[in-house]
Amino acid sequence: MAGRAAGGEKDPMGAKELGRRGEEAAAAYLMRRGYRVLERNYRVAPGEIDIIAEAADHTLVFAEVKTRRTTRFGRPSEAVDYRKQQKIITCARWYLQENRLQERYCRFDVIELNVHGEKATIRHIKGAFE
């Protein structure tokens, strides 16, 4: 998890801050692609979903954003392990229940950002898990 890892005083920009900016960039990316962002940091008891968006075809997209400066510890998307997936799925259920959207098409995406200085490359994995 970006927020808790590394960081420290030596780091000019903390991991938390990096993650936040990554989510920002991911949301902007989705909007550019014609998605309507419904929720940011949707937080409920079991956990949090970074972005909930609606695609042009009305599919609900639950996106997890992972930002990394280095691939030394593997690709960002690899950090979304089974436990994290289950957590996101539980949160998604929560959201669907709350908004009475159970009959909608859903999808779970992972958006990974690799940061190189001021630039970042975005990789959008649609339907990353289920």
Next chain:
Amino acid sequence: MFAKTQGATTLGIDGRIIDVEVDVSNGLPGFELVGLPDASVKESKERVRTAIKNSGIALRQERVTVNLAPAEVRKDSAGLDLPIAVGLLAAYAVLPTEALAKALFAAELSLDGKCRPVSGVLPMAIAARERGLTELFVAAENADEALLIDGVKVYALHSLSELVHHLTGEAALVPAVPGQAAERAEAFSDDFADVQGQFQAKRALEIAAAGGHNVLMVGVPGSGKTMLARRMSSILPALTREEALEVTKIYSIAGLLPPGGGLVTERPFRSPHHTASQTAMIGGGSVPRPGEVTLAHHGVLFLDELPEFSKTTLEVLRQPLEDRRVTISRVHATLTFPSSMILVCAMNPCPCGYHGDATSGHTCECSPSEIRRYTQKMSGPLLDRIDIHIRVPHVKYQELSSRKKAEPSAAIRARVEKARAIESKRLAGAGIFCNAQMNHAMLMELCPVEGEAKTMLELAFQRLHLSARSYDRIIKVARTIADLAGEAHIGAPHIAEAIQLRGDVGLNVE
């Protein structure tokens, strides 16, 4: 959307049609596979999805539920990959559902969407026909096997996309036709023409083949017991179509059919090593699979070095020998496998091998207690089920060096077939087909011993202190000998030869 299709699995030696129901609905995406799938079937989820993707079909992620019915049958065939894939595509409306109503699908999928062969296609095809299904979609390698069944159209598939194009009507497949492989000329590599001498043993095997009797050969090392036994299947009558289908079914399930092989036309010859376990012999496993006795169905089970087999392995042979089928009970299933075979056993008379044979130039060095321990391994009840006991002596030099070819198997088989025809005519009403299968009552009714023969039997009975069981056995073997001679009544010479064939071979029988 909902779609239903048919796949199959095997249970024992029978196929079982499995209804594959697929439902695709909105909501959280997921893939649920229910209906008692085995590990290999559970994994099909990944193969199916990847195969579909790599066949160039993109499916949006939805809530997918796959149900395999009936729910109480354990599904352990990788061949369910294809029906699941087809059901899924139909539920996504890629395929028309009407096309699936009368079809059975059985193939494993590879990740690139190719179809792989599975075992047990023949029994599945039989089950499909019984269910009234008319179209069979199998991997190309399995097509010949499926074609053994009449009345169904068989399609040989190479890939999933080929099937999709066929079902959508884009590019129809042509039903497969039987290949040349189906009618193979039988050529036995082992022929009795290669066996010099051993006339008595050959005669005994001929009688055994004619009457379906079990044989025990006792002889010194190198006397040719194994050589003789290996040629046993070459003198047995050719398999009838029904027998061949039954054997093919068993081999199909055991996964022992040669690649692209159709019908098994040769009688099986099984020769398990003496370290074989009880389970290897009669079958077993949590869902029981056929053992050696079943693989030898309609053929020959040859046990070389009989006393080296463990006692328990030998004792489990009693039921299959007696009932011609074996019932195996395990947690997941109780199954009955057929095991109608001729048992041929070979052994040395003692641990060193030379007991009671002066001609070979060796003298036996075993102590009486060693010999007793060696021969006692075979229990009376087991030996009782072996009708013919013979000694196979050392081969003489003159016989061995003879350039003259011995009688070929084909000639012997002609006589055997003639005798079998007489037998099956006599036994037609009883539902059995050879003399060895007669019980005491049938024996009394169908094989009267009269006149000279009766006197001789009486004499032998008193002189040799025969038991009731060996009395029956002698009559059975005598009947076969008479059938080989083409005689309607059992005569004195037949009885005399039969008595010889249960002669004392140094074992603790009676």
